[in-house]
Amino acid sequence: MRAIKTVKGNAIPLNRADVDTDQIMPKQFLKRIERSGYGPFAFFDWKKDPNFVTNNPAYAGAPIMIAQQNFGCGSSREHAVWGLEDMGITAVIAPSFADIFRNNCSKVGLLTIVLSQEDVDYLMSRAEELPGGSIVIDVAAQTVSVEGTGWSRHFDIDPFVKHRTLNGLDDIGLTLQHADDIETFEKERPSLKPDTSGAFKDPLKIG
Amino acid sequence: MPKTIIEKIWEQHVVRRQAGEPDLLYIDLHLVHEVTSPQAFEGLRLTDRKVRRPDLTLATIDHNVPTTDRRLPNPDPLSAQQIETLRQNTKDFGVPLWDIFDLRSGIVHIISPEEGLTQPGMTIVCGDSHTSTHGALGALAFGIGTSEVEHVLATQTLPQMPPKTMSVEVTGKLGPGVTAKDVVLAIINRIGVDGGVGHVIEYRGDVIRDLSIEARMTVCNMTIEGGARAGLVAPDEKTIEYLKGRPYAPKGEDWDKAVEAWKALVTDEGATFDTYVTLKGEEIAPYVTWGTTPAQSVPVTAAVPKPEDAVSAAAKETAERALVYMDLQAGTPITKIAVDRVFIGSCTNGRIEDLRAAASVVKGKHVASTVRAMVVPGSGLVKKQAESEGLDQVFKDAGFEWREPGCSMCLGMNPDILLPGERAASTSNRNFEGRQGAGGRTHLVSPEMAAAAAVEGHFVDIRGYK
Numbered sequence: 160m161r162a163i164k165t166v167k168g169n170a171i172p173l174n175r176a177d178v179d180t181d182q183i184m185p186k187q188f189l190k191r192i193e194r195s196g197y198g199p200f201a202f203f204d205w206k207k208d209p210n211f212v213t214n215n216p217a218y219a220g221a222p223i224m225i226a227q228q229n230f231g232c233g234s235s236r237e238h239a240v241w242g243l244e245d246m247g248i249t250a251v252i253a254p255s256f257a258d259i260f261r262n263n264c265s266k267v268g269l270l271t272i273v274l275s276q277e278d279v280d281y282l283m284s285r286a287e288e289l290p291g292g293s294i295v296i297d298v299a300a301q302t303v304s305v306e307g308t309g310w311s312r313h314f315d316i317d318p319f320v321k322h323r324t325l326n327g328l329d330d331i332g333l334t335l336q337h338a339d340d341i342e343t344f345e346k347e348r349p350s351l352k353p354d355t356s357g358a359f360k361d362p363l364k365i366g
Numbered sequence: 367m368p369k370t371i372i373e374k375i376w377e378q379h380v381v382r383r384q385a386g387e388p389d390l391l392y393i394d395l396h397l398v399h400e401v402t403s404p405q406a407f408e409g410l411r412l413t414d415r416k417v418r419r420p421d422l423t424l425a426t427i428d429h430n431v432p433t434t435d436r437r438l439p440n441p442d443p444l445s446a447q448q449i450e451t452l453r454q455n456t457k458d459f460g461v462p463l464w465d466i467f468d469l470r471s472g473i474v475h476i477i478s479p480e481e482g483l484t485q486p487g488m489t490i491v492c493g494d495s496h497t498s499t500h501g502a503l504g505a506l507a508f509g510i511g512t513s514e515v516e517h518v519l520a521t522q523t524l525p526q527m528p529p530k531t532m533s534v535e536v537t538g539k540l541g542p543g544v545t546a547k548d549v550v551l552a553i554i555n556r557i558g559v560d561g562g563v564g565h566v567i568e569y570r571g572d573v574i575r576d577l578s579i580e581a582r583m584t585v586c587n588m589t590i591e592g593g594a595r596a597g598l599v600a601p602d603e604k605t606i607e608y609l610k611g612r613p614y615a616p617k618g619e620d621w622d623k624a625v626e627a628w629k630a631l632v633t634d635e636g637a638t639f640d641t642y643v644t645l646k647g648e649e650i651a652p653y654v655t656w657g658t659t660p661a662q663s664v665p666v667t668a669a670v671p672k673p674e675d676a677v678s679a680a681a682k683e684t685a686e687r688a689l690v691y692m693d694l695q696a697g698t699p700i701t702k703i704a705v706d707r708v709f710i711g712s713c714t715n716g717r718i719e720d721l722r723a724a725a726s727v728v729k730g731k732h733v734a735s736t737v738r739a740m741v742v743p744g745s746g747l748v749k750k751q752a753e754s755e756g757l758d759q760v761f762k763d764a765g766f767e768w769r770e771p772g773c774s775m776c777l778g779m780n781p782d783i784l785l786p787g788e789r790a791a792s793t794s795n796r797n798f799e800g801r802q803g804a805g806g807r808t809h810l811v812s813p814e815m816a817a818a819a820a821v822e823g824h825f826v827d828i829r830g831y832k
Contacts, residue, residue: 175683175684175687176680176681176683176684177559177560177659177684179659179796179798181777181796181798181799181800181801182798182799182800185800185804186777186778186779186801187779189401189402189429189779190401190430190442190444190445190447190448190779191444192404192405192408192447192448192451193405194405194408194409204799204800204804227680228560228680229559229560229563229593232559232560232593233495233590233591233796233798234495234777234796235402235493235494235495235509235510235511236401236402236511237402237405237493237511237512237513238512240511255560255563256563257560257563257593258563258564258593258594258595259495259509259510259511259590259595262510262511262514263511263512263513263514266511266513266514266517267513317388317527318386319386319387319388319525330513330517330525331413331415331516331517331520331521333525334390334517334520334521334523334525335520335521337381337382337390338521340381340382340390341381341390341392341418341521341522341523344381344392345392345522348392349627351616351620351623351624351627352394352485352488353394353395353482353483353485353614353615353616354421354422355395355420355421355422355423355424355462355483355614356420356421356462357614358424358462358464359462
């Protein structure tokens, strides 16, 4: 996972609520087996509208996206996060996020910042009016600021996610440091639980 | 201290707890499919890691399979490549795979309960948001992303923050013609698409107790559409009866021990939840969604709502956008909405009881000339069972297409898609824009309501429908 200390740049105002991951990354691109290259497919159907915000060249390469409540709802497809990442997005600011999406972001290294509705609305209208206006996110200080103004807000972040984000730590590597604990747990695990080792045997053929 | 069933299952799976860190949770069963796993296996290869417990992992192929004759080559080279990749990955890493010619294959959330792999008190994950389905048997089951799939493959654990708990109680009794699908649509309508964020739900109350295990799967399946990652029903006699004799259920002495352990999995008297929601069963009608989120629904007797009646400015704007996308006018009675396509299937409503219910509606009738209707059984075993009961013939006689199992038109990763502008009555779980095909319009309903819409060419109130 990439480390993020600060994010600085302009923001794409996606002024919609309940943006689901089917919109962020439509199904046909889930057939790819690669991990990279999803940026061009993000918001594929919405982008067909020439007025859709990401088609505005003023927002090209913006590292931040601002959206409304429940961003990333629906399907668990991490391809949605990969699409945003590949577009160059490093942080999304919204009043709320869907759980699985937010979790996926924390694994990839994409900040999901929750601010109040009022603050999101302020940043949204500012990004609409001043497409080049710069926002600074400081992960260590947990602040979002609008450059050139005194406007600054604190945001909450899970301390463990913060630690991993600042240092770009691989989650699996961290867990494997506790391999002994896993082994101990497995020894005491009830033997009644099912296992799939028999699933190889006796395939039931169709037809 | 009294505990909820959610807390009990959680506590039983904590491998490691450290202040300031998420709990490390042990995973009893990891289900894998072709769409969300290729990059996870690739990650293992790049880091020279193995699958820690292939014996607690099961793979199948469901999203990309055509529902026509599967002996023919897959018409989509990308789908074919993704399926071939899973075959190679499961071979390389020693993970069991139920491939498409295995009768036990089918939609991942249907095959695991069907074979008795899903049992009370287990933790189950899958790279699929509808993993919550398994909660119907009293398991804590939730969807994960591909990074987490890799994490579980490598460690059989997941770092997770303990969730908040929500009690959703449905009291009383359901009226005739009202199904589990209507119950869950009513719940989502009440709490909203983000009402459950951060929570795990326990479904409770007489209506839930009265539902069959398969019907409980329908309720738990759509938990994520209300924002909660997992939802479950505490095991009871129906759960035990359902599991008895299934291939992976415990046998002999083990069975008795397991039943004893399962019976302890109830929310203690006096335990408290973070959030409470109560619905009255008598007030639930057959629901139809009119918009592009699963919360945008009304009883079949109602009309498409006016955006100006929405609870907030944001909801009004979302409703206006939805009406444009759905090509609907506010005030149109739901029963006046004509459909072009009908889809009966999916992990929500693709089980044998769903097919029986739909067949009972269409028996002796015929699909309207303006409608193309399709039944896609949820698994090879569901299909076989339906055929042994003659349901395939009922559907075929009525003009339905009888297909091979898979996820099919629920998300249209295979050739089964809506064309732009087509309108569907669908027993699936999501009515998002383009979900069933770019430009397609989806109305979510129960199998009975979908069947009646196929016959009449428009929505009808299944109550009193003859």
